[in-house]
Amino acid sequence: MRSSSRGRLNVAATTDDTQEETDAPAAPPARRRGTGRIAAAVSVFGELLITAGLVLGLFVVYSLWWTNVIADRAADKQGDKVRDAWAHPAKDTGPGALDTKNGIGFLHVPAMKNGEVLVEKGTSTEVLNDGVAGYYTDPVKAALPTTGKKGNFTLAAHRDGHGAKFHNIDKLKVGDPIVFETKDKWYVYKVYDILDETSKYNVKVISQIPKESGKKKAGHYITLTTCTPVYTSRYRYVVWGELVRVDKVDSKRTLPKELR
Amino acid sequence: MYGWIWRHLPGNVWVRALISLLLVLAVIYVLFQYVFPWAEPLLPFNDVTVDNQ
Numbered sequence: 001m002r003s004s005s006r007g008r009l010n011v012a013a014t015t016d017d018t019q020e021e022t023d024a025p026a027a028p029p030a031r032r033r034g035t036g037r038i039a040a041a042v043s044v045f046g047e048l049l050i051t052a053g054l055v056l057g058l059f060v061v062y063s064l065w066w067t068n069v070i071a072d073r074a075a076d077k078q079g080d081k082v083r084d085a086w087a088h089p090a091k092d093t094g095p096g097a098l099d100t101k102n103g104i105g106f107l108h109v110p111a112m113k114n115g116e117v118l119v120e121k122g123t124s125t126e127v128l129n130d131g132v133a134g135y136y137t138d139p140v141k142a143a144l145p146t147t148g149k150k151g152n153f154t155l156a157a158h159r160d161g162h163g164a165k166f167h168n169i170d171k172l173k174v175g176d177p178i179v180f181e182t183k184d185k186w187y188v189y190k191v192y193d194i195l196d197e198t199s200k201y202n203v204k205v206i207s208q209i210p211k212e213s214g215k216k217k218a219g220h221y222i223t224l225t226t227c228t229p230v231y232t233s234r235y236r237y238v239v240w241g242e243l244v245r246v247d248k249v250d251s252k253r254t255l256p257k258e259l260r
Numbered sequence: 261m262y263g264w265i266w267r268h269l270p271g272n273v274w275v276r277a278l279i280s281l282l283l284v285l286a287v288i289y290v291l292f293q294y295v296f297p298w299a300e301p302l303l304p305f306n307d308v309t310v311d312n313q
Contacts, residue, residue: 161305200309234304
């Protein structure tokens, strides 16, 4: 369909052009020439519209497919680096030293069926666009489980495009496990509340004690946030979990039973 | 517009078709590499965090 319309436009434009070239020797009737100009303008306008449509179509391809390719590539690379660093720790880092540059661990959510998600510091576009989940540093700083202190481990990731790591967040149900893996610990959380739509200004959902989920006392919480409905960012989707137990990683990195 | 480009390309139909294809690919590359990454943050599709702004 596209080629046929292009062909037709070509013909129109060609006749137009020959008209212009033969203009000087044998002047065509003035009226004929005027309509030719208008026809040419209309055909250029039409071509521009078709082009705009194609560009918009390409943008959809870009956001829903290409950004995933790029992001997954980046996430795999950084994830490999973290795994490498865990397997062969550099000698100069003392015990307990936490290298946050390439990520602090991996999030496993079996219900989302997306494998492991690398967790990095910050929720800026640059961080999240690498196909990772970011922990909040602003407006409320996340409490990292590795510190052992009570607080809320708040995370954000993309719903669509850029790895779409939280695309299936709506598949999570109360009681589902969320496991955070670090170098030497498995932190097993259980989902206890879900908010399927809230304002993007609702920063209370990521407070250290998320009261909206019904909690009154400090505890070890995890909060996942992403945008909803899919393909837009009108609202935010929030999932809260609470720490159930902490397993030590053994030499074979045996998965906790929730992930088997 | 496209007719004008076609007529100004050198060579026969096949050469022109090949050059056209390369031009299309070049345009797609520029769009994916530069234009779309620039435009994306300006569009309200991919904000996933809660914040005060």
